[in-house]
Amino acid sequence: MKFTHQLLLAAAAVAALSAVPAAAALSEDDKGCLACHSQEGLKKNLGKGETLSLHVAGEEFAKSVHGELGCIGCHADVDSKKHPGSGRKIASAREYAVAKVEACSQCHEDKAKLFQGSVHATTLRTGNLWAPVCTDCHGSHAVRAKAAPEPMNGISCRKCHDEIFDAYAGSMHGLARGKAGPVKAPICVDCHRAHDVSPASTGTRLRDACLGCHAGALAAHEKWLPNTKTHLEVVACPACHAPASQKRVDLRLYDPATKQRMSDESGRSLDAKALWDLLRGVNREGAPARATLIGRLEVRTGAESHLLSAKSKAIKDCVTCHKQGADAFQNVTISIIGPDGRPVRYEAQKDVLNNPASVESVSDFYVIGGTRIKLLDALLALALAAGVLVPIGHLLLRKLLRRKPTERPQGGNPTR
Amino acid sequence: MHKLYVHPLPVRIWHWINALGFIALILSGVQIRYSDILAVLPFGLAVQLHNAIGFALIGNYFIWLLFYLFTDKIKVYHPDLNPARYYRDSLRQAAFYGYGIFKGRPNPHHVSVYRKFNALQSITYQIIMILLVPLQFYTGLLLWDVNGFAGSIELFGGVRMVSTVHVLLFIFFSAFIFIHPYLASLGHTPTAHFKAMITGYEEVEEEPVKDVAR
Numbered sequence: 313m314k315f316t317h318q319l320l321l322a323a324a325a326v327a328a329l330s331a332v333p334a335a336a337a338l339s340e341d342d343k344g345c346l347a348c349h350s351q352e353g354l355k356k357n358l359g360k361g362e363t364l365s366l367h368v369a370g371e372e373f374a375k376s377v378h379g380e381l382g383c384i385g386c387h388a389d390v391d392s393k394k395h396p397g398s399g400r401k402i403a404s405a406r407e408y409a410v411a412k413v414e415a416c417s418q419c420h421e422d423k424a425k426l427f428q429g430s431v432h433a434t435t436l437r438t439g440n441l442w443a444p445v446c447t448d449c450h451g452s453h454a455v456r457a458k459a460a461p462e463p464m465n466g467i468s469c470r471k472c473h474d475e476i477f478d479a480y481a482g483s484m485h486g487l488a489r490g491k492a493g494p495v496k497a498p499i500c501v502d503c504h505r506a507h508d509v510s511p512a513s514t515g516t517r518l519r520d521a522c523l524g525c526h527a528g529a530l531a532a533h534e535k536w537l538p539n540t541k542t543h544l545e546v547v548a549c550p551a552c553h554a555p556a557s558q559k560r561v562d563l564r565l566y567d568p569a570t571k572q573r574m575s576d577e578s579g580r581s582l583d584a585k586a587l588w589d590l591l592r593g594v595n596r597e598g599a600p601a602r603a604t605l606i607g608r609l610e611v612r613t614g615a616e617s618h619l620l621s622a623k624s625k626a627i628k629d630c631v632t633c634h635k636q637g638a639d640a641f642q643n644v645t646i647s648i649i650g651p652d653g654r655p656v657r658y659e660a661q662k663d664v665l666n667n668p669a670s671v672e673s674v675s676d677f678y679v680i681g682g683t684r685i686k687l688l689d690a691l692l693a694l695a696l697a698a699g700v701l702v703p704i705g706h707l708l709l710r711k712l713l714r715r716k717p718t719e720r721p722q723g724g725n726p727t728r
Numbered sequence: 729m730h731k732l733y734v735h736p737l738p739v740r741i742w743h744w745i746n747a748l749g750f751i752a753l754i755l756s757g758v759q760i761r762y763s764d765i766l767a768v769l770p771f772g773l774a775v776q777l778h779n780a781i782g783f784a785l786i787g788n789y790f791i792w793l794l795f796y797l798f799t800d801k802i803k804v805y806h807p808d809l810n811p812a813r814y815y816r817d818s819l820r821q822a823a824f825y826g827y828g829i830f831k832g833r834p835n836p837h838h839v840s841v842y843r844k845f846n847a848l849q850s851i852t853y854q855i856i857m858i859l860l861v862p863l864q865f866y867t868g869l870l871l872w873d874v875n876g877f878a879g880s881i882e883l884f885g886g887v888r889m890v891s892t893v894h895v896l897l898f899i900f901f902s903a904f905i906f907i908h909p910y911l912a913s914l915g916h917t918p919t920a921h922f923k924a925m926i927t928g929y930e931e932v933e934e935e936p937v938k939d940v941a942r
Contacts, residue, residue: 630775681762
């Protein structure tokens with residue numbers, strides 16, 4: 313029996329050597345694994361018609377950055393004495409891939425920590441198993457070095473964000489990236505980061521990413537743009553640099569005490585009624601708002617915000633926004649951070665920006681000319697009418713009612 | 729006719745710079761606020777002009793302030809500490825503008841070096857020069873650098889509150905710029921007060937009375 317087992321292993325080793333000729337760096341144990349796992353179409357039946365592929369391209373694994381770790385580096389849980397045939401239950405191929413994050417985090421603790429704080433990990437925790445895990449971006453066996461340039465058609469982000477990626481590919485960044493030669497133009501991870509990916513419209517990370525490369529942007533804007541810092545804080549870069557995009561004003565709920573964006577996780581969040589009260593307070597004159605609304609002009613969709621054009625085509629005409637009825641103010645949302653870290657947006661009437669109640673409810677967002685209060689326009693018209701008509705009326709009355717000099721009483725003072 | 733020197737040179741310099749500046753601020757302000765209706769100047773240029781003129785007028789304001797702070801002419805702004813007399817004079821003045829002037833009755837106020845303002849002018853100009861004009865300069869300054877003055881803006885109640893106060897005062901000054909010259913034309917001749925603000929000398933018909941500090 314023992315002899316038969318040794319014979320089988322020897323035969324497997326010979327088979328492995330012939331199957332993976334380039335995998336010379338692999339250990340004998342690894343070659344033993346690949347004796348079976350390099351077979352095309354090898355799979356495990358998980359039941360209910362689902363299978364888990366057990367095939368490993370041995371040559372690619374050998375060339376990968378993990379080749380020297382060997383199979384056991386990630387599959388230490390496999391008991392060679394009982395394998396194959398341990399009868400291990402695997403619920404689904406996806407659950408297996410998600411569970412394997414543990415293996416990665418044993419060595420890549422820092423990256424795993426960053427990933428745990430990402431919107432992808434949060435999505436995973438909320439039950440969406442299709443949120444990306446390590447292997448979705450890095451591959452399971454053909455793991456490449458992190459510094460290796462990623463070809464445009466191999467970007468893993470596009471698996472889920474294909475619409476956004478297509479927009480990016482047509483942008484000046486995407487077009488520059490697609491050209492031959494040294495790669496300088498940014499790709500997804502350069503702005504959104506690889507592991508601690510945060511929702512795009514939270515925080516200042518994306519603006520910081522723009523300014524990180526375009527270090528002279530602040531000084532260049534200061535040459536012509538009044539209140540430059542305010543503009544760069546309140547207006548998202550793509551609002552002007554993706555000129556074809558549709559805009560919206562997002563009124564973000566901030567806690568005035570902590571100066572942090574209010575979230576559903578904080579325990580001090582607005583419930584449905586409180587939010588309704590708030591919206592009522594914003595839309596009409598009514599209940600005082602408990603939170604500060606900080607407005608930000610941004611692009612309506614993620615795809616459109618990637619349609620970045622050349623600098624010469626960016627919006628530079630102030631009146632694009634600084635006029636009543638500007639497109640930018642036709643869409644208004646009120647947002648709060650949801651449980652998964654992404655903003656939850658509620659539609660608001662555009663009137664919230666130029667209603668007299670906005671002086672209190674939207675106290676921190678004002679665009680000269682663009683969100684002006686109509687009542688003040690009426691007051692100006694009234695004041696101008698009074699300024700012109702009162703003197704004219706007074707003058708006419710003086711002319712009509714003036715006494716003739718002959719009618720003056722004797723000894724009276726002359727008219728002044 | 730007697731001549732009284734009621735408008736010293738610094739006051740005249742301040743007045744005419746302020747008058748031209750306010751007109752320019754109102755016009756550039758209208759251009760900034762209503763660029764969807766009016767397109768005489770590009771928005772950016774209008775903002776730059778508005779800012780530059782604003783700073784010039786803030787500097788000019790100090791000519792007025794320092795002159796009155798360091799001369800005895802400040803008495804022209806001293807409030808009448810006798811309320812009964814003050815209200816009586818105010819009512820008389822209002823009655824003159826609203827009724828007496830149509831009947832050819834004389835102006836109840838008699839100009840003197842230390843009492844060049846009538847009771848209504850006295851209170852109006854105190855409010856304008858000590859409250860409204862500085863408030864307009866202050867709100868304009870905050871709007872000039874929203875980021876730099878973020879703390880002050882928050883104390884004021886937010887950028888929209890600052891802007892609304894700025895606009896309300898702009899509306900007031902827009903009406904004032906029409907009413908003020910009309911009232912100035914109500915002298916013994918329509919141009920008398922205008923000439924006085926150029927030469928400094930106001931023509932009065934009565935013998936000048938000795939001023940009594942109040």
